[in-house]
Amino acid sequence: AQKVTQAQTEISVVEKEDVTLDCVYETRDTTYYLFWYKQPPSGELVFLIRRNSFDEQNEISGRYSWNFQKSTSSFNFTITASQVVDSAVYFCALSEGNAGGTSYGKLTFGQGTILTVHP
Amino acid sequence: EPEVTQTPSHQVTQMGQEVILRCVPISNHLYFYWYRQILGQKVEFLVSFYNNEISEKSEIFDDQFSVERPDGSNFTLKIRSTKLEDSAMYFCASSEAGPDTQYFGPGTRLTVL
Numbered sequence: 001a002q003k004v005t006q007a008q009t010e011i012s013v014v015e016k017e018d019v020t021l022d023c024v025y026e027t028r029d030t031t032y033y034l035f036w037y038k039q040p041p042s043g044e045l046v047f048l049i050r051r052n053s054f055d056e057q058n059e060i061s062g063r064y065s066w067n068f069q070k071s072t073s074s075f076n077f078t079i080t081a082s083q084v085v086d087s088a089v090y091f092c093a094l095s096e097g098n099a100g101g102t103s104y105g106k107l108t109f110g111q112g113t114i115l116t117v118h119p
Numbered sequence: 120e121p122e123v124t125q126t127p128s129h130q131v132t133q134m135g136q137e138v139i140l141r142c143v144p145i146s147n148h149l150y151f152y153w154y155r156q157i158l159g160q161k162v163e164f165l166v167s168f169y170n171n172e173i174s175e176k177s178e179i180f181d182d183q184f185s186v187e188r189p190d191g192s193n194f195t196l197k198i199r200s201t202k203l204e205d206s207a208m209y210f211c212a213s214s215e216a217g218p219d220t221q222y223f224g225p226g227t228r229l230t231v232l
Contacts, residue, residue: 033218035220035221037223043208043225043226043228044223044224044225044226045162045210045212045223045226046223047220047221047222047223050219050220052218091161091162093162095218097217097218105150105152105167105214105216105217105218105219105221106152106164106167106175106177107152107154107162107164107212107221108164109161109162109163110161111160111161112161
């Protein structure tokens with residue numbers, strides 16, 4: 001069974017600080033997909049990134065970067081120079097793929113990390 | 120940019136009543152999902168739907184729940200007889216393929232009194 005753990009329930013930082021959100025996953029599949037979603041106070045779920053299990057390259061998108069390490073089953077998310085608008089709940093999620101093509105994409109979410117960025 | 124839409128944004132109902140939550144997935148997507156999020160908790164998978172049938176469902180998705188794609192654009196979640204514990208935010212999502220990125224609608228907040 002797949003599982004995602006976000007051990008940090010809440011993080012509070014001051015604007016311009018860097019912050020890293022941790023995500024650890026468990027799966028028995030060799031093919032899987034990892035995601036990060038942002039849930040701002042308005043409540044919608046906003047897609048941030050998708051990574052497949054065969055691509056361990058780190059990714060940077062503006063102030064956001066992601067560090068995928070299969071050896072530790074982690075997919076951490078760093079926000080550089082945080083801003084008040086980054087305040088949200090961030091969810092890490094896992095979808096198991098199936099080499100036989102029968103994956104229907106069920107997402108298993110972590111508990112989420114509440115990030116508060118103070119001015 | 121195409122997006123998933125959901126109606127209504129907020130539904131209030133009495134315990135025991137039937138509710139239907141509606142979603143319009145992104146038009147070229149083939150996989151459809153419902154998730155729910157009880158206030159302050161994580162997002163939980165309910166059901167996936169592909170090729171006009173349920174492809175996977177969770178333990179939460181019991182006989183009180185059903186899904187339907189009544190036409191080429193809508194995707195609905197029906198709760199036959201609502202309970203207090205069904206109060207949650209219900210999210211619809213769609214993707215082009217199974218393991219592809221799922222794009223979520225804005226959610227329907229269901230309140231059962």
